[in-house]
Amino acid sequence: xxxxxxxxxxxxxxxxxxxxxxxxxxxxxxxxxxxxxxxxxxxxxxxxxxxxxxxxxxxxxxxxxxxxxxxxxxxxxxxxxxxxxxxxxxxxxxxxxxxxxxxxxxxxxxxxxxxxxxxxxxxxxxxxxxxxxxxxxxxxxxxxxxxxxxxxxxxxxxxxxxxxxxxxxxxxxxxxxxxxxxxxxxxxxxxxxxxxxxxxxxxxxxxxxxxxxxxxxxxxxxxxxxxxxxxxxxxxxxxxxxxxxxxxxxxxxxxxxxxxxxxxxxxxxxxxxxxxxxxxxx
Numbered sequence: 001x002x003x004x005x006x007x008x009x010x011x012x013x014x015x016x017x018x019x020x021x022x023x024x025x026x027x028x029x030x031x032x033x034x035x036x037x038x039x040x041x042x043x044x045x046x047x048x049x050x051x052x053x054x055x056x057x058x059x060x061x062x063x064x065x066x067x068x069x070x071x072x073x074x075x076x077x078x079x080x081x082x083x084x085x086x087x088x089x090x091x092x093x094x095x096x097x098x099x100x101x102x103x104x105x106x107x108x109x110x111x112x113x114x115x116x117x118x119x120x121x122x123x124x125x126x127x128x129x130x131x132x133x134x135x136x137x138x139x140x141x142x143x144x145x146x147x148x149x150x151x152x153x154x155x156x157x158x159x160x161x162x163x164x165x166x167x168x169x170x171x172x173x174x175x176x177x178x179x180x181x182x183x184x185x186x187x188x189x190x191x192x193x194x195x196x197x198x199x200x201x202x203x204x205x206x207x208x209x210x211x212x213x214x215x216x217x218x219x220x221x222x223x224x225x226x227x228x229x230x231x232x233x234x235x236x237x238x239x240x241x242x243x244x245x246x247x248x249x250x251x252x253x254x255x256x257x258x259x260x261x262x263x264x265x266x267x268x269x270x271x272x273x274x275x276x277x278x279x280x281x282x
Contacts, residue, residue, distance in 0.1 A: 072101025092246030111257030122246030144236035
C-alpha cells in the first residue's frame with residue numbers, strides 16, 4: 001500500500017505539470033516533467049485512481065458552492081430556447097441593464113497556475129417576443145484579483161469592443177492586444193449565424209498559463225499572445241464574467257502551485273468566574 005500511495009503521488013505530480021504546461025512555448029529543458037518506470041508486477045491501470053490536492057475541477061454537476069455571485073443572474077439554465085432540457089451553469093446580465101455578470105471562485109491562489117475552461121454564449125433575452133438573438137462579444141476572465149473588483153487583477157477579454165479585439169489588461173492598462181482572426185469570435189448578421197454549427201452548438205476552449213512573470217493566453221489551442229510582466233501580480237482570485245450578455249460554462253479547471261488559506265486561530269474560552277455567596281456566621 002505504501003508503494004502504491006507513493007506511485008499515485010508521483011503520477012499526480014507528473015500529470016499536473018504536463019496539464020499546466022501543455023502547449024506552452026517554454027523550451028523543453030525548462031519544463032521537463034518527471035519520468036516514471038515500472039518493474040516487476042504491473043498494477044491494474046484501469047483501477048488506479050489519481051488524486052491531487054493542487055487541482056480544482058468543476059463540471060457543475062453539484063451545487064457550485066465554491067463560487068460567489070457578485071452581480072448578474074447565475075444559475076443552472078438552458079442554453080437554447082428551442083431545447084430547454086439542455087442546461088448548464090451560466091450567467092447573464094440582469095434585466096435590461098448593461099451591468100456585468102460576475103462569478104468569483106472563492107479560493108485564493110499564489111504562484112504559477114493554469115486556468116482552463118469551456119464556455120458558450122446563451123441566447124440573449126428576446127428583443128422581439130419569440131425571436132432570440134446572439135451577441136458574440138465580451139467573454140471575460142479575471143485572475144490575480146482581490147475577489148471584489150475585477151479591475152484589480154489581470155483581465156482577458158475575448159471579443160471586446162463589439163468583437164474587434166481581444167485584450168489582456170493589467171489593472172487599468174492594456175498590455176496585449178490581438179485582432180487576428182483566431183483571436184476573435186464568429187461574425188453573425190442580425191444576431192443569427194448562417195451556419196448553426198459555428199455558433200449554436202459550439203463551445204470555446206480558453207487556457208491561461210502563468211509561469212513566473214510570463215502569461216500565455218490561448219483560445220481553442222491557438223496561442224493569442226504572451227506577456228512578461230516586470231512586476232507580476234502573484235496572488236488573488238479568479239472570476240468569470242461577461243458584459244451585457246450571457247455565457248454558459250461546461251467545465252472549469254484550475255491547476256495551481258499554492259493556495260492561500262485563511263489562518264483560523266483557535267481561541268481558548270476564559271474560565272467562568274463562579275461567585276459563591278458565603279453564609280454569614282451567626
